[in-house]
Amino acid sequence: MSTWPAAFADACITDPPYGDTSLAWDRRCEGWLVQVARVLKPSAAIWVFGSMRFIAGMFDEMESYGFKYAQDIVWEKQNGSGFHADRFRRVHEHAVQFYRGAWSEIYKEPQFTNDARAKTVRRKTRPTHTGHIEAGHYVSEDGGPRLVRSVIDIANEHGRALHPTQKPLGILAPLIAYSVPPGGIVVDPFLGSGSTAIAARQLGRQFVGCELNPDYVGLLDERSRQVDLLTA
Ligand SMILES: C[S@@+](CC[C@H](N)C(=O)[O-])C[C@H]1O[C@@H](n2cnc3c(N)ncnc32)[C@H](O)[C@@H]1O
Helix, strand or coil, X not given: CCCCCCCCEXXXXXXXXXXXXXXXXXXXXXXXXXXXXHXXXXXXXXXXXXXXXXXHCCHHHHHHCXXXXXXXXXXXXXXXXXXXXXXXXXXXXXXXXXXECCHHHCCCCCCEECCCCCEEEEECCCCCCCCCCCHHHEEEEECCCEECCCEEECCCCCCCCCCCCCCCHHHHHHHHHHHCCCCCEEEECCCCCCHHHHHHHHCCCEEEECCCCHHHHHHHHHHHHHHHHHHC
16 A cells, blocks of 8 residues: 555545454454555545444544544344354444544535335325225325435345455445545455445445455455346
8 A cells, every 4th residue: 555646545445354353364454544544635534344342442543643533333234243152142343434624525425215214104085986995095105215324234245255254235335325426436455355346336436455365356356246247
């Protein structure tokens, strides 16, 4: 990343190794935030996925690069990865948004969903000329699209993932659409199987990223092919 130009990217959306376990691949990486802060435009946002333990430890470092807390979402991933039998079964991860610059200058496109439409079913009055009520006498109205909720329930990719911590595209898509302007650039220093990259491409955004493990770099092509087949 140190070879990338300065101030070219609109947002960073990333899922670093959290360092929560002793698993070989779960090694916390230091020094990436200074590079992200350098390559982002002056007014920009960073979304970081992680456990509370991991993200709480990042607040001071974020602040040292001028990034303030904006909001957080919860990804509810059904069967989770809790390692403890004496705690609540952990079935979620957080993604926290930090921003630099004036909030009013940060790109943000509120996301709406049709899934949450409020439905009211009204029964029309009985027609006077007949005692018979057709199905058409019931009218369904909705309250219009609503803001996407901060708890997003999307199945994890267990059983079909190419990467051990592969994120579903559906959890990246609303963050990219919210924080990266159409045609804009999102960076992800920890690409893994390339979820950020593929979701960005699907949404007409550009991406730049890196991945340490050469075996995973090839996954981006393979996963793109899978996605292309599914959406063809
Ligand atoms: C939590 S995974 C990201 C998974 C990704 N979100 C996905 O959906 O596939 C973190 C990734 O960061 C990579 N990584 C770890 N240290 C790195 C480093 N110093 N530079 C670049 N990538 C690194 C790991 O190999 C791993 O693939």
